[in-house]
Amino acid sequence: MTDQPRRKDLLDIQSLSVDEVNGILDAAVPFKDLFKRSVKKVPTLKGKQVLTLFYEPSTRTKSSFEIAAKRLSADVTNFSVSTSSVVKGESVLDTIDTLQAMRTDYVIIRHQMSGVPEMIARHTDASVINAGDGYHAHPTQALLDAYTVRETFGEIAGRRILIVGDIKHSRVARSTSRILKMLGADVRVFGPGTLVPDDRPEWLQAFANWDAAFAWKPDAIYLLRVQRERQDDQFFPSVQEYHKFFGITAQRFARVRDEGIYIMHPGPVNRGVELVDAVMDYDRSLINQQVENGIATRMAVLYWLKPQSTPLPG
Amino acid sequence: MPTTLIKNATLVDVNGLAESPSDVLISEGMIRKIGVGLVSPDGATEIDGSGCLLLPGLFDMNVHLREPGREDKESIATGSAAAAHGGVTGILAMPNTDPPIDTGGMVQSVRDLASKKSSVQLLTAGCLTKGREGKQMAAIAAMAEEGVYLLTDDPSPVADPQLLRRCMEYARQFNVRVASHCSTAALVKDGAMNEGPMAYQLGLPGMPAMAEELAIFRDIELARLTGCKLHIQHVSTVRGLDLIRQAKTDGLDVTCEVALHHLIFTDEAVVGYDTRFKMDPPLRTAVDRQALIAGVVDGSVDVLVSDHAPHTDFEKSADFNSAPFGVSALDFVLPVVNDRLITTGSLSWGAVIRSYVNRPREILGLEPVSVSEGSKADLVLFDPNARQTVSIEDFCSLGHNSPFIGESLQGTVRYVFVVGRMINFA
Numbered sequence A: 001m002t003d004q005p006r007r008k009d010l011l012d013i014q015s016l017s018v019d020e021v022n023g024i025l026d027a028a029v030p031f032k033d034l035f036k037r038s039v040k041k042v043p044t045l046k047g048k049q050v051l052t053l054f055y056e057p058s059t060r061t062k063s064s065f066e067i068a069a070k071r072l073s074a075d076v077t078n079f080s081v082s083t084s085s086v087v088k089g090e091s092v093l094d095t096i097d098t099l100q101a102m103r104t105d106y107v108i109i110r111h112q113m114s115g116v117p118e119m120i121a122r123h124t125d126a127s128v129i130n131a132g133d134g135y136h137a138h139p140t141q142a143l144l145d146a147y148t149v150r151e152t153f154g155e156i157a158g159r160r161i162l163i164v165g166d167i168k169h170s171r172v173a174r175s176t177s178r179i180l181k182m183l184g185a186d187v188r189v190f191g192p193g194t195l196v197p198d199d200r201p202e203w204l205q206a207f208a209n210w211d212a213a214f215a216w217k218p219d220a221i222y223l224l225r226v227q228r229e230r231q232d233d234q235f236f237p238s239v240q241e242y243h244k245f246f247g248i249t250a251q252r253f254a255r256v257r258d259e260g261i262y263i264m265h266p267g268p269v270n271r272g273v274e275l276v277d278a279v280m281d282y283d284r285s286l287i288n289q290q291v292e293n294g295i296a297t298r299m300a301v302l303y304w305l306k307p308q309s310t311p312l313p314g
Numbered sequence B: 001m002p003t004t005l006i007k008n009a010t011l012v013d014v015n016g017l018a019e020s021p022s023d024v025l026i027s028e029g030m031i032r033k034i035g036v037g038l039v040s041p042d043g044a045t046e047i048d049g050s051g052c053l054l055l056p057g058l059f060d061m062n063v064h065l066r067e068p069g070r071e072d073k074e075s076i077a078t079g080s081a082a083a084a085h086g087g088v089t090g091i092l093a094m095p096n097t098d099p100p101i102d103t104g105g106m107v108q109s110v111r112d113l114a115s116k117k118s119s120v121q122l123l124t125a126g127c128l129t130k131g132r133e134g135k136q137m138a139a140i141a142a143m144a145e146e147g148v149y150l151l152t153d154d155p156s157p158v159a160d161p162q163l164l165r166r167c168m169e170y171a172r173q174f175n176v177r178v179a180s181h182c183s184t185a186a187l188v189k190d191g192a193m194n195e196g197p198m199a200y201q202l203g204l205p206g207m208p209a210m211a212e213e214l215a216i217f218r219d220i221e222l223a224r225l226t227g228c229k230l231h232i233q234h235v236s237t238v239r240g241l242d243l244i245r246q247a248k249t250d251g252l253d254v255t256c257e258v259a260l261h262h263l264i265f266t267d268e269a270v271v272g273y274d275t276r277f278k279m280d281p282p283l284r285t286a287v288d289r290q291a292l293i294a295g296v297v298d299g300s301v302d303v304l305v306s307d308h309a310p311h312t313d314f315e316k317s318a319d320f321n322s323a324p325f326g327v328s329a330l331d332f333v334l335p336v337v338n339d340r341l342i343t344t345g346s347l348s349w350g351a352v353i354r355s356y357v358n359r360p361r362e363i364l365g366l367e368p369v370s371v372s373e374g375s376k377a378d379l380v381l382f383d384p385n386a387r388q389t390v391s392i393e394d395f396c397s398l399g400h401n402s403p404f405i406g407e408s409l410q411g412t413v414r415y416v417f418v419v420g421r422m423i424n425f426a
Helices: A018-034 A060-071 A083-087 A092-102 A116-123 A139-153 A171-182 A210-215 A228-232 A239-246 A250-258 A277-281 A287-304 B076-085 B104-117 B140-145 B161-172 B197-202 B209-226 B238-249 B260-264 B267-272 B286-298 B330-342 B349-364
Strands: A049-054 A075-079 A106-111 A127-133 A160-164 A186-190 A205-207 A220-223 A262-264 B004-013 B022-027 B030-035 B045-048 B053-056 B058-063 B088-093 B121-124 B178-180 B230-232 B254-259 B303-305 B379-389 B408-418 B421-424
Touching: A018 A139, A018 A171, A018 A287, A049 A060, A049 A092, A060 A075, A060 A106, A060 A127, A060 A139, A060 A287, A092 A116, A106 A116, A116 A127, A127 A139, A139 A171, A139 A220, A139 A262, A139 A287, A160 A171, A171 A186, A186 A210, A205 A210, A250 A277, A262 A287, B004 B349, B004 B379, B053 B349, B058 B076, B058 B254, B058 B303, B058 B330, B058 B349, B076 B088, B076 B104, B076 B330, B076 B408, B088 B330, B088 B349, B088 B408, B104 B121, B104 B140, B140 B161, B161 B178, B161 B209, B178 B209, B197 B267, B209 B230, B209 B238, B238 B254, B238 B286, B254 B260, B254 B286, B254 B349, B260 B286, B260 B303, B260 B330, B286 B349, B303 B349, B330 B349, B330 B379, B330 B408
Parallel strands: A049 A075, A049 A106, A106 A127, A160 A186, A160 A220, A186 A205, A220 A262, B004 B045, B004 B053, B058 B088, B088 B121, B178 B230, B230 B254, B254 B303
Antiparallel strands: B004 B022, B022 B030, B053 B379, B379 B408, B408 B421
16 A cells, blocks of 8 residues: 555445455554554544534444544544435535535545435545445445455455345445455345345345255355334335344354354344344354444545645644 | 528438438428529528428427426426427427416416417427326316317326226317326335336436336226327337337327437436436336337337426436436437437438427327428428537526537537528527
8 A cells, every 4th residue: 555545535336446445455454453552543644634424313334434533633523414404405516515615635424315425526626435325335334344254254255145134225235245246255145025126236146035045054144234214115014024034033043153154234233133132242243343343444444545635734 | 471592401301311402492481482493582581501401390299398387497488499499390398387287277378478488389288187186187178178289297197097087088078189107106106217227236216117117008008998099108118118019009099209318328327326317207228228219210109209307407416316307308309319319320310200290290180391382381400410519508498407418419400490480590
């Protein structure tokens, strides 16, 4: 890694090359080592301005970015977005004008509508990092997931990762399946037929039931969060039925443990829906590791996109 | 009325281009004489048509003019000027204004406005249901009496099949054709683009082709049941067109139209979330596009339309999900047809004349227009070789939501004649 910026923005996984992905993952390693020290801060982004712009409520991702930016000594401002102004039809372009005026170096944006970070990136000089847009993409989640798989297994290529749940409405599924596939993993999916769209890429094969999925011998099972709030439009009859047929029940957990399968989840977990409580204490649950790796990979992303502005005096 | 002599233009009719250029004399709103070496009468304006095509004016039977109610988007004056600019000398305005055109009085008022403000022949469609709400039948007989040319709730379907059946049974005796924007609301919901791998990749909610096809099937069956004349608006899928073909084979009076953008673009165009590519029906697949072109060539597609739907820049600057559907298309109809369909070999001039000049006027029962002696002088002098780069300043329409801004198009409209009255774009 040199100090030259590779790109202005990180909007999705698809537009990255394998080398770029590996470059970011490699850069995350020393950042993670930093966490073991008592002083976790480095001066890399001293004097840089980071603005978070979250149109959708999120505590975890926002905090993760904030910690990442602060550990790089950047100044972080949370631009509070009242969701009501969105309802009132505030144009995205108006927001862009505001951002331009603020002259910030980075904009970290989450939006409930797909494509908004791309729109903003086109119209601002700042580096835009997509922190999740609609069903489209969540590239830093994908990077932290890839980092976690690599850290756990040594290598991603050849690993079998099963993604379970709501593929249809999941930007995590889109981005994480894409990055793991890029790095040579075999990725498959399983979930209710209503939530596993036929229009997914051909390489993303689906299983019809748990038995077939287990028979495939996955190295890790990646559980997606069930969006309860989406249940006004019915995709399955009840969360109870979801848990019984698509969740990690106590019985399935026994099998997971026997076979040494790792468990991943982007959080926050719905206990009793995607998985039984016991999974949270499982020694092969990677869920907390994902959170920790999220900070390291986000530091790597900020570093990787570092703007080439004039250094501060002194 | 002024007299005009167009010299050395290549005349175009349903058989294509004439072999050698002719002179055309226009006076009193009619084509008086066609020949070679005609001499200008005293006081006549003479126009050099060398290298240009002289076409009968197009008729566009699906345009949205926004007046009354949303004159910030478009007015009768600006929309009809845009039509002329695109080589279109007659338009049928859709009734989704605010308030909608759903009474005899509203039809009359549009006609009055048109006579004062329109640059081209302007007819109006009326709503099938009151307020386009899909709940009660609109004043169909009263609108028919005022000379409404088509009945439709476009851009909405009539969701209730019983209500549509009643509308058809009622409209049939007044000899007005019913037209359908075919869609099944429950299957489309908040959809923003064609359902398929592109929508999956972009994370945008999809509008499945079958939502349109199911409605086409339903409406054809209702036309079969009631004997009402039916026009399917902007069909966009291969299976939808097949259903219409079958209806025609069965002897039903079912006609259909295709919007130009469905012949030119596919859902791949949405990749940058550019809202200028957001239409309803949405841009479909390459297979659909090819099938629609073949349909225009073999005549299964009766009519080409622009589905001109202007919006303000502000509205279209929203994110892809939230932005309104529609494209501002009238200003560049002929250059787009020439550049994207004729020069590419997709369509012949003969097919364009049949589907954009003759068939719409036949379907609506209007006087035919052609480049022949005695015809009404609705004409377009078009230079098929002059390239232009489309910029916002070129629009007569108030809507700039066009995918062609910044694009180079081969072909430029020079002069348009509306019943002999000349509009100069040279």
